[in-house]
Amino acid sequence: QQQVKQSPQSLIVQKGGISIINCAYENTAFDYFPWYQQFPGKGPALLIAIRPDVSEKKEGRFTISFNKSAKQFSLHIMDSQPGDSATYFCAAAAPGNQFYFGTGTSLTVIP
Amino acid sequence: EAGVVQSPRYKIIEKKQPVAFWCNPISGHNTLYWYRQNLGQGPELLIRYENEEAVDDSQLPKDRFSAERLKGVDSTLKIQPAELGDSAVYLCASSLEPAVAYEQYFGPGTRLTVT
Numbered sequence: 679q680q681q682v683k684q685s686p687q688s689l690i691v692q693k694g695g696i697s698i699i700n701c702a703y704e705n706t707a708f709d710y711f712p713w714y715q716q717f718p719g720k721g722p723a724l725l726i727a728i729r730p731d732v733s734e735k736k737e738g739r740f741t742i743s744f745n746k747s748a749k750q751f752s753l754h755i756m757d758s759q760p761g762d763s764a765t766y767f768c769a770a771a772a773p774g775n776q777f778y779f780g781t782g783t784s785l786t787v788i789p
Numbered sequence: 790e791a792g793v794v795q796s797p798r799y800k801i802i803e804k805k806q807p808v809a810f811w812c813n814p815i816s817g818h819n820t821l822y823w824y825r826q827n828l829g830q831g832p833e834l835l836i837r838y839e840n841e842e843a844v845d846d847s848q849l850p851k852d853r854f855s856a857e858r859l860k861g862v863d864s865t866l867k868i869q870p871a872e873l874g875d876s877a878v879y880l881c882a883s884s885l886e887p888a889v890a891y892e893q894y895f896g897p898g899t900r901l902t903v904t
Contacts, residue, residue, distance in 0.1 A: 684831075710891045721793070721880050721895030722832065767831045771891055776845055779831030 681705060682770050684780025691787050697755040699783045701768035704749060708770040708778075713742065713753045716765045716782075725766070726753070758787045791815070793896035795881050801902045807869035810899045814862065814883030821858060822893065823866050824880040832880055832895075838864065871903045 683702045691697045701711075709730055714722035728735045728742040728751065735742045741754040755762055768780040794813040802808050814821050819840050824832035835854065837845040840861040849856065853872070858864040868875055878898040884891065 712891070714895075719897065721882070721897050723895065724892055727891070769831070776834040776837065776848075777832075777891075777893065779833070782829065782831050 680781070681778035682768060682780045684768050684783060686783060687781070688784040689786070691758045691785065693758060693760060693787055693789050695758050695787075697758045697762070697785055697787070698752055699766055699768070699785075700750065700752045701770075701780050702748075702750045703770050703778075705770070705772065706749070707772040709773065710771045711742070711744065711751050712769050712771075712777075713740075714767045714769065714779075716767065722767055755785075758785075760787045760789050763787050793881055793883055793894055795879075795896035795899055797899055798897060799900050799902075801904065802871055804873055804903050805870040807867065808871055808901060809865055809867045810879050810881075810901075812864045812866070812881030812896060814864070814881070815894055818883035818885055818894070819861060820884045821864050822880075822882040822884075823856060823864070824882065824895075826878040826880055826898070828877070835866070835879075868901075871901075873903050876901055876903045 712727035713725045715725045716722040726737050726740045730746050739756045744751045763786050765782045765784050767782050769777045771777045796811050821838040823835040826832045836849045836856050838858045856866045878900050880898045882893040882895045884893045
């Protein structure tokens, strides 16, 4: 059973556009929701993370929107750049428990 | 500061052969994770260590996989014998105590191909 469901599987965006990736979860014990960026041949790197006591967190061009009642969260990449082309994973974790990762979204930003 | 170091980066073996992967976590990180990442999928936890103790190995296929973390620093993950379905990227990650900090730092991974 997939603990975290991620969509879309792939995304193509024009340079300067907004990239949006969505995730949903069921376990209400989750209290930490990170997003990871992974380039080919590299390990995932933490991009931004949020806890359920806030509805939005912004770091530069990256924003997480969190909807606790709907059990959904999303990553918005503003002014998308070709260098943002990578695979993005959402994840969720509860205290003392393991991380559950989404299946990933392959983002391609076209110049 | 050096990141998580893994070796080898690539390994090709025939099925039924043994293989081992090594991980050196970030200095001071007492929690270490081994993940398996299949092509087109997110990482899946195999085992988590807090210091020398394996605190979560529920997803580790214990009939063929084993792991150790001597002295609470470096760790080795072993597969014996390897099967075709073990082809994947094996990722190591480390973090401070999980109860207070969730940030995990991943190594580059070892890409295993079993033929």
